[in-house]
Amino acid sequence: MSSQDKIYTLPQLLKQVQAWREQGQKIVFTNGCFDLLHLGHVDYLEKAKQLGDKLVLGLNTDASISRIKGPSRPLQDEMSRARVMASLLFIDAVVHFDEDTPLKLIEAVQPDILVKGDDYAVEQIVGHEVVQARGGSVMTVPLVKGYSTTNIVRKIENQLNKHN
Structure with missing residues:
Protein backbone atom coordinates (compact mmCIF):
# COMPACT_ATOMS: atom_id res chain seq x y z
CA MET A 1 0.00 0.00 0.00
CA SER A 2 1.37 3.42 -0.95
CA SER A 3 0.87 6.55 1.11
CA GLN A 4 -1.51 7.85 -1.59
CA ASP A 5 -3.80 4.89 -0.92
CA LYS A 6 -4.40 6.25 2.59
CA ILE A 7 -5.66 9.66 1.38
CA TYR A 8 -9.46 9.56 1.10
CA THR A 9 -12.31 11.75 -0.03
CA LEU A 10 -15.10 11.87 2.56
CA PRO A 11 -17.36 9.38 0.69
CA GLN A 12 -14.42 6.95 0.29
CA LEU A 13 -13.52 7.35 3.96
CA LEU A 14 -17.06 6.67 5.15
CA LYS A 15 -17.11 3.38 3.17
CA GLN A 16 -13.73 2.41 4.63
CA VAL A 17 -14.79 3.28 8.19
CA GLN A 18 -17.92 1.17 7.75
CA ALA A 19 -15.79 -1.77 6.58
CA TRP A 20 -13.47 -1.37 9.58
CA ARG A 21 -16.46 -1.24 11.93
CA GLU A 22 -17.85 -4.45 10.42
CA GLN A 23 -14.49 -6.05 11.27
CA GLY A 24 -14.89 -4.89 14.90
CA GLN A 25 -12.20 -2.20 14.65
CA LYS A 26 -12.24 0.81 17.01
CA ILE A 27 -11.96 4.09 15.08
CA VAL A 28 -9.80 6.85 16.57
CA PHE A 29 -10.04 10.37 15.13
CA THR A 30 -7.80 13.39 15.48
CA ASN A 31 -7.17 16.46 13.40
CA GLY A 32 -4.79 19.30 12.74
CA CYS A 33 -2.75 21.31 10.25
CA PHE A 34 0.53 19.37 10.47
CA ASP A 35 2.32 22.03 8.44
CA LEU A 36 5.83 20.95 9.42
CA LEU A 37 6.04 17.44 10.84
CA HIS A 38 8.08 17.36 14.05
CA LEU A 39 8.75 15.08 17.02
CA GLY A 40 5.76 16.44 18.93
CA HIS A 41 3.43 15.42 16.09
CA VAL A 42 4.93 11.94 15.74
CA ASP A 43 4.75 11.26 19.46
CA TYR A 44 1.16 12.55 19.70
CA LEU A 45 -0.09 10.56 16.70
CA GLU A 46 1.63 7.38 17.86
CA LYS A 47 -0.08 7.70 21.26
CA ALA A 48 -3.43 8.43 19.58
CA LYS A 49 -3.17 5.25 17.48
CA GLN A 50 -2.54 3.17 20.61
CA LEU A 51 -6.04 4.09 21.86
CA GLY A 52 -7.79 2.07 19.15
CA ASP A 53 -7.37 0.04 15.98
CA ALA A 63 -7.66 27.70 2.83
CA SER A 64 -8.65 26.60 6.33
CA ILE A 65 -5.10 27.05 7.65
CA SER A 66 -4.78 30.51 6.08
CA ARG A 67 -8.00 31.61 7.78
CA ILE A 68 -6.85 30.26 11.16
CA LYS A 69 -3.11 31.01 11.15
CA GLY A 70 -2.82 33.92 8.72
CA PRO A 71 -1.82 34.52 5.10
CA SER A 72 1.77 33.29 5.50
CA ARG A 73 0.58 29.76 6.31
CA PRO A 74 0.54 26.95 5.39
CA LEU A 75 4.18 26.48 4.52
CA GLN A 76 3.41 23.27 2.60
CA ASP A 77 0.42 22.66 0.34
CA GLU A 78 -2.36 20.31 1.42
CA MET A 79 -1.41 17.42 -0.86
CA SER A 80 2.21 17.52 0.33
CA ARG A 81 1.04 17.51 3.94
CA ALA A 82 -1.42 14.69 3.24
CA ARG A 83 1.27 12.49 1.63
CA VAL A 84 3.70 13.08 4.50
CA ASP A 100 -12.28 26.06 10.51
CA THR A 101 -13.17 23.12 12.79
CA PRO A 102 -13.59 19.40 12.07
CA LEU A 103 -17.13 19.26 13.52
CA LYS A 104 -18.86 18.25 10.24
CA LEU A 105 -16.20 15.61 9.64
CA ILE A 106 -16.59 14.20 13.16
CA GLU A 107 -20.38 14.11 12.70
CA ALA A 108 -19.89 12.15 9.46
CA VAL A 109 -17.22 9.71 10.73
CA GLN A 110 -18.74 9.15 14.20
CA PRO A 111 -15.43 7.95 15.71
CA ASP A 112 -15.33 5.67 18.74
CA ILE A 113 -12.53 7.76 20.24
CA LEU A 114 -11.79 11.46 19.68
CA VAL A 115 -8.28 12.57 20.64
CA LYS A 116 -6.43 15.85 21.01
CA GLY A 117 -3.31 16.93 22.89
CA ASP A 118 -3.42 17.70 26.59
CA ASP A 119 -3.25 21.41 25.82
CA TYR A 120 -7.05 21.02 25.49
CA ALA A 121 -9.59 20.18 28.18
CA VAL A 122 -12.11 17.55 27.04
CA GLU A 123 -14.89 20.17 27.11
CA GLN A 124 -12.88 22.36 24.70
CA ILE A 125 -12.42 19.64 22.09
CA VAL A 126 -14.58 20.30 19.04
CA GLY A 127 -16.98 17.40 18.54
CA HIS A 128 -16.80 16.03 22.08
CA GLU A 129 -20.60 16.21 22.42
CA VAL A 130 -21.10 14.25 19.18
CA VAL A 131 -18.77 11.43 20.23
CA GLN A 132 -19.99 11.23 23.83
CA ALA A 133 -23.65 11.24 22.72
CA ARG A 134 -23.12 7.93 20.93
CA GLY A 135 -21.15 6.39 23.79
CA GLY A 136 -17.69 7.14 22.47
CA SER A 137 -14.69 8.44 24.42
CA VAL A 138 -12.97 11.80 24.23
CA MET A 139 -9.38 11.71 25.42
CA THR A 140 -6.26 13.82 25.59
CA VAL A 141 -2.71 12.57 25.28
CA PRO A 142 0.37 14.23 26.78
CA LEU A 143 2.33 16.43 24.41
CA VAL A 144 6.11 16.57 24.19
CA LYS A 145 6.91 20.04 25.53
CA GLY A 146 8.73 22.57 23.39
CA TYR A 147 7.70 21.38 19.93
CA SER A 148 5.45 23.42 17.68
CA THR A 149 5.49 24.47 14.04
CA THR A 150 5.16 28.10 15.14
CA ASN A 151 8.31 27.77 17.29
CA ILE A 152 10.22 26.15 14.41
CA VAL A 153 9.17 28.93 12.01
CA ARG A 154 10.20 31.56 14.59
CA LYS A 155 13.60 29.90 15.02
CA ILE A 156 14.19 29.85 11.23
CA GLU A 157 13.14 33.52 10.95
CA ASN A 158 15.52 34.46 13.78
CA GLN A 159 18.39 32.64 12.06
CA LEU A 160 17.63 34.38 8.76
CA ASN A 161 17.45 37.77 10.47
CA LYS A 162 20.88 37.19 12.07
CA HIS A 163 22.43 36.53 8.66
CA ASN A 164 20.81 39.48 6.86
Whole structure:
Protein backbone atom coordinates (compact mmCIF):
# COMPACT_ATOMS: atom_id res chain seq x y z
CA MET A 1 0.00 0.00 0.00
CA SER A 2 1.37 3.42 -0.95
CA SER A 3 0.87 6.55 1.11
CA GLN A 4 -1.51 7.85 -1.59
CA ASP A 5 -3.80 4.89 -0.92
CA LYS A 6 -4.40 6.25 2.59
CA ILE A 7 -5.66 9.66 1.38
CA TYR A 8 -9.46 9.56 1.10
CA THR A 9 -12.31 11.75 -0.03
CA LEU A 10 -15.10 11.87 2.56
CA PRO A 11 -17.36 9.38 0.69
CA GLN A 12 -14.42 6.95 0.29
CA LEU A 13 -13.52 7.35 3.96
CA LEU A 14 -17.06 6.67 5.15
CA LYS A 15 -17.11 3.38 3.17
CA GLN A 16 -13.73 2.41 4.63
CA VAL A 17 -14.79 3.28 8.19
CA GLN A 18 -17.92 1.17 7.75
CA ALA A 19 -15.79 -1.77 6.58
CA TRP A 20 -13.47 -1.37 9.58
CA ARG A 21 -16.46 -1.24 11.93
CA GLU A 22 -17.85 -4.45 10.42
CA GLN A 23 -14.49 -6.05 11.27
CA GLY A 24 -14.89 -4.89 14.90
CA GLN A 25 -12.20 -2.20 14.65
CA LYS A 26 -12.24 0.81 17.01
CA ILE A 27 -11.96 4.09 15.08
CA VAL A 28 -9.80 6.85 16.57
CA PHE A 29 -10.04 10.37 15.13
CA THR A 30 -7.80 13.39 15.48
CA ASN A 31 -7.17 16.46 13.40
CA GLY A 32 -4.79 19.30 12.74
CA CYS A 33 -2.75 21.31 10.25
CA PHE A 34 0.53 19.37 10.47
CA ASP A 35 2.32 22.03 8.44
CA LEU A 36 5.83 20.95 9.42
CA LEU A 37 6.04 17.44 10.84
CA HIS A 38 8.08 17.36 14.05
CA LEU A 39 8.75 15.08 17.02
CA GLY A 40 5.76 16.44 18.93
CA HIS A 41 3.43 15.42 16.09
CA VAL A 42 4.93 11.94 15.74
CA ASP A 43 4.75 11.26 19.46
CA TYR A 44 1.16 12.55 19.70
CA LEU A 45 -0.09 10.56 16.70
CA GLU A 46 1.63 7.38 17.86
CA LYS A 47 -0.08 7.70 21.26
CA ALA A 48 -3.43 8.43 19.58
CA LYS A 49 -3.17 5.25 17.48
CA GLN A 50 -2.54 3.17 20.61
CA LEU A 51 -6.04 4.09 21.86
CA GLY A 52 -7.79 2.07 19.15
CA ASP A 53 -7.37 0.04 15.98
CA LYS A 54 -7.58 2.57 13.14
CA LEU A 55 -6.41 6.19 13.24
CA VAL A 56 -8.22 8.67 10.99
CA LEU A 57 -6.56 12.06 10.58
CA GLY A 58 -8.64 15.08 9.60
CA LEU A 59 -6.26 17.47 7.85
CA ASN A 60 -7.04 21.17 7.42
CA THR A 61 -7.04 22.39 3.81
CA ASP A 62 -4.74 25.24 2.80
CA ALA A 63 -7.66 27.70 2.83
CA SER A 64 -8.65 26.60 6.33
CA ILE A 65 -5.10 27.05 7.65
CA SER A 66 -4.78 30.51 6.08
CA ARG A 67 -8.00 31.61 7.78
CA ILE A 68 -6.85 30.26 11.16
CA LYS A 69 -3.11 31.01 11.15
CA GLY A 70 -2.82 33.92 8.72
CA PRO A 71 -1.82 34.52 5.10
CA SER A 72 1.77 33.29 5.50
CA ARG A 73 0.58 29.76 6.31
CA PRO A 74 0.54 26.95 5.39
CA LEU A 75 4.18 26.48 4.52
CA GLN A 76 3.41 23.27 2.60
CA ASP A 77 0.42 22.66 0.34
CA GLU A 78 -2.36 20.31 1.42
CA MET A 79 -1.41 17.42 -0.86
CA SER A 80 2.21 17.52 0.33
CA ARG A 81 1.04 17.51 3.94
CA ALA A 82 -1.42 14.69 3.24
CA ARG A 83 1.27 12.49 1.63
CA VAL A 84 3.70 13.08 4.50
CA MET A 85 1.04 12.26 7.09
CA ALA A 86 -0.22 9.21 5.16
CA SER A 87 3.32 7.85 5.02
CA LEU A 88 3.36 7.43 8.81
CA LEU A 89 2.76 3.78 9.66
CA PHE A 90 0.37 4.53 12.51
CA ILE A 91 -2.01 6.65 10.38
CA ASP A 92 -4.63 4.59 8.56
CA ALA A 93 -6.55 7.32 6.75
CA VAL A 94 -6.13 11.01 5.91
CA VAL A 95 -9.06 13.18 4.83
CA HIS A 96 -9.13 16.95 4.22
CA PHE A 97 -11.66 19.32 5.71
CA ASP A 98 -12.16 22.92 4.62
CA GLU A 99 -14.03 24.33 7.62
CA ASP A 100 -12.28 26.06 10.51
CA THR A 101 -13.17 23.12 12.79
CA PRO A 102 -13.59 19.40 12.07
CA LEU A 103 -17.13 19.26 13.52
CA LYS A 104 -18.86 18.25 10.24
CA LEU A 105 -16.20 15.61 9.64
CA ILE A 106 -16.59 14.20 13.16
CA GLU A 107 -20.38 14.11 12.70
CA ALA A 108 -19.89 12.15 9.46
CA VAL A 109 -17.22 9.71 10.73
CA GLN A 110 -18.74 9.15 14.20
CA PRO A 111 -15.43 7.95 15.71
CA ASP A 112 -15.33 5.67 18.74
CA ILE A 113 -12.53 7.76 20.24
CA LEU A 114 -11.79 11.46 19.68
CA VAL A 115 -8.28 12.57 20.64
CA LYS A 116 -6.43 15.85 21.01
CA GLY A 117 -3.31 16.93 22.89
CA ASP A 118 -3.42 17.70 26.59
CA ASP A 119 -3.25 21.41 25.82
CA TYR A 120 -7.05 21.02 25.49
CA ALA A 121 -9.59 20.18 28.18
CA VAL A 122 -12.11 17.55 27.04
CA GLU A 123 -14.89 20.17 27.11
CA GLN A 124 -12.88 22.36 24.70
CA ILE A 125 -12.42 19.64 22.09
CA VAL A 126 -14.58 20.30 19.04
CA GLY A 127 -16.98 17.40 18.54
CA HIS A 128 -16.80 16.03 22.08
CA GLU A 129 -20.60 16.21 22.42
CA VAL A 130 -21.10 14.25 19.18
CA VAL A 131 -18.77 11.43 20.23
CA GLN A 132 -19.99 11.23 23.83
CA ALA A 133 -23.65 11.24 22.72
CA ARG A 134 -23.12 7.93 20.93
CA GLY A 135 -21.15 6.39 23.79
CA GLY A 136 -17.69 7.14 22.47
CA SER A 137 -14.69 8.44 24.42
CA VAL A 138 -12.97 11.80 24.23
CA MET A 139 -9.38 11.71 25.42
CA THR A 140 -6.26 13.82 25.59
CA VAL A 141 -2.71 12.57 25.28
CA PRO A 142 0.37 14.23 26.78
CA LEU A 143 2.33 16.43 24.41
CA VAL A 144 6.11 16.57 24.19
CA LYS A 145 6.91 20.04 25.53
CA GLY A 146 8.73 22.57 23.39
CA TYR A 147 7.70 21.38 19.93
CA SER A 148 5.45 23.42 17.68
CA THR A 149 5.49 24.47 14.04
CA THR A 150 5.16 28.10 15.14
CA ASN A 151 8.31 27.77 17.29
CA ILE A 152 10.22 26.15 14.41
CA VAL A 153 9.17 28.93 12.01
CA ARG A 154 10.20 31.56 14.59
CA LYS A 155 13.60 29.90 15.02
CA ILE A 156 14.19 29.85 11.23
CA GLU A 157 13.14 33.52 10.95
CA ASN A 158 15.52 34.46 13.78
CA GLN A 159 18.39 32.64 12.06
CA LEU A 160 17.63 34.38 8.76
CA ASN A 161 17.45 37.77 10.47
CA LYS A 162 20.88 37.19 12.07
CA HIS A 163 22.43 36.53 8.66
CA ASN A 164 20.81 39.48 6.86
